Amino acid sequence: MSKHDAGRRKFLKGVGIAGAGAAITDHLWTEAEAKEQQAKPNGMFRAGKVVLNVNGEERTVEVEPRTTLLNAMRNHLDPAVTGPKLVCDMGTCGACTVLIDDKPVYSCLVLAVDAANKKITTAEGLGTPEKPNAVQAAFVEHDALMCGFCTPGFVTTISAYLKKNPNPSLAEVKEACKGNFCRCGTYPRVFEAALAAAKGSQA
Ligand code: FES
Ligand code: FES
Numbered sequence: 001m002s003k004h005d006a007g008r009r010k011f012l013k014g015v016g017i018a019g020a021g022a023a024i025t026d027h028l029w030t031e032a033e034a035k036e037q038q039a040k041p042n043g044m045f046r047a048g049k050v051v052l053n054v055n056g057e058e059r060t061v062e063v064e065p066r067t068t069l070l071n072a073m074r075n076h077l078d079p080a081v082t083g084p085k086l087v088c089d090m091g092t093c094g095a096c097t098v099l100i101d102d103k104p105v106y107s108c109l110v111l112a113v114d115a116a117n118k119k120i121t122t123a124e125g126l127g128t129p130e131k132p133n134a135v136q137a138a139f140v141e142h143d144a145l146m147c148g149f150c151t152p153g154f155v156t157t158i159s160a161y162l163k164k165n166p167n168p169s170l171a172e173v174k175e176a177c178k179g180n181f182c183r184c185g186t187y188p189r190v191f192e193a194a195l196a197a198a199k200g201s202q203a
Contacts, residue, residue, distance in 0.1 A: 050116045054081055055125030063112045070096045072112035073122070083123035083152040094180030097153035098122050104157045123152035126159050135159045138197035146184035153180050158194045168198055
């Protein structure tokens with residue numbers, strides 16, 4: 001997609017702010033992204049098959065060499081993986097965070113071809129609504145989200161961090177989350193949830 005289609009993005013963000021909610025906004029956004037992808041002439045870059053291991057499943061996708069992992073998951077996989085969100089598309093906000101071989105990365109900065117045959121985990125792969133992981137459960141319990149756009153990124157980052165440091169201080173949690181932005185300002189509850197998840201997984 002053209003990187004900074006300000007009009008469309010502003011409109012879609014406006015829909016979210018007006019109360020349609022993250023899920024509807026994300027759905028509209030995904031549709032808009034898909035349409036743009038289809039409308040593009042394919043002459044300059046030749047698409048090829050790439051095997052992505054997403055949440056334990058091998059998924060073959062046909063993408064151009066320039067396609068980011070985020071774009072591949074959201075617009076080329078069928079069914080799409082939409083936990084990672086497209087917000088800044090330039091590695092500043094963390095909404096697109098996924099784990100590659102258990103390390104958090106911005107999927108808008110990784111090419112799909114470079115993620116081939118690596119273990120990719122998104123928020124969907126950490127737990128399910130019926131069986132959330134400790135961080136997902138703590139986010140629900142501590143009401144750690146408003147619009148929810150940043151939430152999958154935070155959950156993914158924190159889940160990886162707690163594996164590395166199961167008993168963090170508040171300052172350490174803040175440091176671990178420094179690459180994730182929440183425009184709704186839900187930080188206190190996000191940090192509360194992270195600390196609660198850490199305690200819960202030790203109990
Ligand atoms: S969308 Fe990737 S860092 Fe913002
Ligand atoms: S809950 Fe809205 S951006 Fe974080």
